[in-house]
Amino acid sequence: MLRLVSGRVSGLLARRVTPAVCTSSARPASHGHDVSPAVDMSRPMYWDRRDVPLPDRPFRDELSAGDKSLKEKEKGSWKQLSNEEKIALYRLSFNQTYAEMKRPSAEWKTVLGGVFIFLGFTGLVVWWQRVYVYPPAPRTFDPEWQQKQVQRMLDMRVNPVEGFSAKWDYEKKQWK
Amino acid sequence: DSGTGLHHCGEMFRAVFRLSATGARTPVATRCYSHGKVESDEEFDARWVTYFSKPDIDAWELKKGMNTLIGYDLVPEAKILDSALRACRRLNDMASAIRILEAIKDKAGPHKDIYPYLIQELKPTLTELGISTPEELGMDRL
Numbered sequence: 001m002l003r004l005v006s007g008r009v010s011g012l013l014a015r016r017v018t019p020a021v022c023t024s025s026a027r028p029a030s031h032g033h034d035v036s037p038a039v040d041m042s043r044p045m046y047w048d049r050r051d052v053p054l055p056d057r058p059f060r061d062e063l064s065a066g067d068k069s070l071k072e073k074e075k076g077s078w079k080q081l082s083n084e085e086k087i088a089l090y091r092l093s094f095n096q097t098y099a100e101m102k103r104p105s106a107e108w109k110t111v112l113g114g115v116f117i118f119l120g121f122t123g124l125v126v127w128w129q130r131v132y133v134y135p136p137a138p139r140t141f142d143p144e145w146q147q148k149q150v151q152r153m154l155d156m157r158v159n160p161v162e163g164f165s166a167k168w169d170y171e172k173k174q175w176k
Numbered sequence: 177d178s179g180t181g182l183h184h185c186g187e188m189f190r191a192v193f194r195l196s197a198t199g200a201r202t203p204v205a206t207r208c209y210s211h212g213k214v215e216s217d218e219e220f221d222a223r224w225v226t227y228f229s230k231p232d233i234d235a236w237e238l239k240k241g242m243n244t245l246i247g248y249d250l251v252p253e254a255k256i257l258d259s260a261l262r263a264c265r266r267l268n269d270m271a272s273a274i275r276i277l278e279a280i281k282d283k284a285g286p287h288k289d290i291y292p293y294l295i296q297e298l299k300p301t302l303t304e305l306g307i308s309t310p311e312e313l314g315m316d317r318l
Contacts, residue, residue, distance in 0.1 A: 053246055053279035054239040054272055075268045078306030083313050086270060090315070093271035097315045098278040 048096045058093040067092055221253050228259035231266070238263050242276060251283045251290055254297035261298070265305050273307045274315070281310070 039045070044056030063071065067088075073081065074089060081089070090097075139145060158164045169176045215223075227241050242260060245252055252260075257280065264273040277295075284290035295302075295309060302309065310316045 050279075050282050051246060052243050053275050054242050056239070058271075071268075074270055078265075078270055081270065081306070083308060086274070086308055087313055087315065090271045090274050090313075093269075094275060097310070098282050099310075099316050099318055102282070103318055 046095065048094070048101050050098065050101060055094075059095045060092045063092070221256055224252065224256045225259045228256065228263045230263075233263050233266065235267055235269070238267060238269070238272065242272075242279070246279050246283060251280055251294070254294050257294065258298060258301045261301055261305060261307060264307075270307070273305075274310055274313070277307075278310050278315070281316075 046055045046057050046059050049055070060067070070085060070088060070092075073085070078086075140149070154165055154168050154170075160166055167176050168174075224241070224245065228238070230237070238260070241263075245256070245260075257276065260276055261273050264270070264276070280294060281291040301307075
């Protein structure tokens with residue numbers, strides 16, 4: 001048992017010794033196969049934001065030959081560009097259009113569903129408590145006891161002006 | 177230029193769209209700052225038109241100008257946008273021109289009549305430069 005534990009501890013220590021401090025841009029191909037490629041934070045970044053229409057850099061940096069010739073054509077009159085070419089130029093510089101940025105998501109369904117699930121679960125817990133945890137009700141809750149209690153309250157004239165006994169008709173011996 | 181930032185907070189359409197039904201605009205004189213000269217709408221517009229009209233404007237200046245302008249609590253006047261679109265032309269940047277049109281439509285928010293008005297005002301420039309609106313390219317839909 002002791003040997004197992006020490007084996008585990010040494011394993012942990014051994015793992016810690018391996019250099020885990022790779023700089024993002026210099027990560028060799030042999031490391032981090034399961035990790036997504038690190039973003040180079042030292043360069044200007046691209047983002048789609050409604051309040052920043054023109055980000056710091058174009059979306060696509062590396063252009064194919066076709067893209068480059070399109071960029072050359074862009075230097076001439078824009079009336080020569082077809083709609084598809086204009087869209088292609090847009091997509092080179094930008095990732096999502098405003099319509100795509102602003103598209104609604106279905107997240108609200110997940111949120112509402114989660115809320116109801118937890119409420120339901122809570123309800124089940126409360127029900128279980130009611131059945132298995134609560135002690136039996138006191139005898140003062142029995143219907144017979146309650147009847148005698150009401151009669152006693154009426155005899156005592158509890159709140160006779162505006163409240164309890166005021167609603168009882170003492171002549172006819174019934175509620176008003 | 178934090179003074180002008182404060183200047184614009186709390187009031188939409190300061191520089192545009194007198195047709196709107198949002199009621200009386202507060203006269204500039206009743207703004208409550210402690211000091212500083214108040215810039216009129218015309219001065220604001222003129223300043224921005226001049227900014228984008230710089231003949232050798234560079235890409236960074238265009239981006240900075242547009243991002244700052246969109247950060248203000250207003251929809252820019254047609255003449256400012258005209259100047260910005262011409263700056264895009266000088267920079268051979270069609271994509272940014274379309275992006276600017278998308279941005280001002282978004283800026284108008286729930287006031288759906290501002291964007292068509294601006295497009296109508298900018299139509300001569302758009303046809304002259306050959307800029308298509310996002311609607312013409314089908315980019316306003318998903």
